[in-house]
Amino acid sequence: MQDTIRRHGAWRRAAGIAGAAVAVSAGTVVPAAADTDSWSYLTKMQAREMWKVADGSGITVAVIDSGVKDGSGWKSSSVLPGVSYIEPPFERPDITYPPHEDFVGHGTSMTAAIVGDGSSGGPKGLAPGAKVLPIRTSVGTPMAFAVASEAARGIRYAADNGAKIINLSIGVTPDWPMDKIKPAVEYAQSKGLLIVSSMGNEGERKNWSNAIASLPGVIGVGAVDETGKAMPFSSHGPDTDLVSIGSKVQIRCEENRGWCVGNGGTSYASSLVSASAALVWSAHPDWTASQVARVLIQTAGAPTDGSKRSDWIGYGVARPRKVLLDREGDPGAPNVDPLAPPAPSKAPAPSTEPTAAAPLRAEAADAESGLPWQWPALGAVVAVGLGLAATVIVKRRRR
Template structure:
């Protein structure tokens, strides 16, 4: 199995008073107003990633968690705690969900939620073990109260999907809603995360702060929602402090997961299907008038439409909203967060078109060379 990993390029260090607030998406999403209704309290979001660094800006918001990280072959006695993060990726995702905004770090979209960190070998020489670790993480999350499961990493199709698919089904049977990043390889051979192709999993693409699909976002029929993935606060290259850079579909997925946490916090009696349904119904639809596109899915997640405007029909609790021909209510465009589809054109306000958190050249190229670039599982057909 080949594992899709991310690498980090140097971000732009955020000055004390930035001209452009990288957290401006919170203003557009009306976060302050939403938090008066619900802030994620009562919802646990499992982050299956590279672990989390204990930082003051995350204090009291991160549960003990677990590590499934494989030790090196030559040192099988070594253990790795979940509250440790070699590469900073899991820490960035966690802060995007529950950070308190101090120390130059992200203000989380769902600051009242709790994050359950599940550490994998992503970003290490043992990354080939990530697939089975993700499968273990899904089951652990489901058994330990996670309503939302965030997978901001990818694996190529292969034998590990035989473990991941039943693990996803197990988590769903326990009532969890799973989000998976589509990938950051849209400008290459468009390698898509096969986890996002599994039935019921919400595949997430990335848009910039103007709601335009970012050039690098992977795209396809398994894109369901999108969120901001450009010019956000992520851990710097040296994993010390916070920098501004492109968080890619990884960060977009954390914001989509946080959106679900907000909705679920306001409606704790809803099921995963109902939370997913209203997020789809209220997404900022593509500006070309289509119900969905392969770049942004049904559009940009807008939990405020549910919390503040009371839109969205939760519908049947046991029916996957993505398994039916169309949402119960067509997504409604909005001038402030309507998703623009790039049609293979670079966005003028995307920096270089390169993601700071990138899906790997190695894993993806080898996958294509082996004929594995197309997901082995078909999620469902939209009509």
């Protein structure tokens, strides 16, 4: 089953077998040099000022994705050797898939968003002093049905090989079995890692969100445009915790040939939240993952309608400058998940007041920070997407 449609100025291809689906973005095919505003979110985030305090040094971000393409816009020292979990096809056991190759450019785009140096037409990364540990999966290959199990192995590898943050700009549909990913996430969290996951880019179609973002302790990330307005395709729901820019950014062009300006979706937004966490952790290396997550949530640019959070933008736009430059945020308890529900208490009497309908979309204050990312695959497909003061913030999660 396959259909091809046009959306947001770029092609989109969807394929589905046995209830699984795939989603990725090729980006608007416009040369990066044609738009000089695609780094504007760095100016709004006061990145240069933040880098004087912390630039991500000492923090390794594992990018579990489609690999990276060498020479694509970062210093060689910024990207570690990494590992690949792609198995060769039975008929070609001699084929290898090194972590420093990338068929489709998705992992390359996420890596540059974090540690790019602005060369080769690519973006300047938000945390240029950090390291990226590339973990390659079968995204964009005929073996894409194996991504879930490969990602689970990658999560464990990251936990055992020096990563502090895991960026998962890939995902699975709610009905995809989580029997391998869930225990891997729990293992990584037991080792002190912070896990960031994109929510997905299905908001306009069926609005399923990334099942990984529903796991306890995982930060689910949605996408907003440069004005702070939720992007219509951004998957949303109770597992949305933070948002960041997902529009008009520099991503790899089709077939991973050069840089283009286009919508990076929740995948790119997730990378920016991972980079934000790297900046905060670099400045406060003695903090735990829970403390880093807590201050990012506390200092987020909240919904402009006055609500504490919304299903579209969560607690708001990630603003690491509020932590680094304005010294806001209380890290709180080191080992208490800021997204865990509070202890049960006596339920209040039901309200008799009518409940106002939720707005279709929401906006975030102080926006700082595409297309659904779609990967064709043969045989079978998994969804790849491409998700307080010192008080506890409640996040409704499946357990």
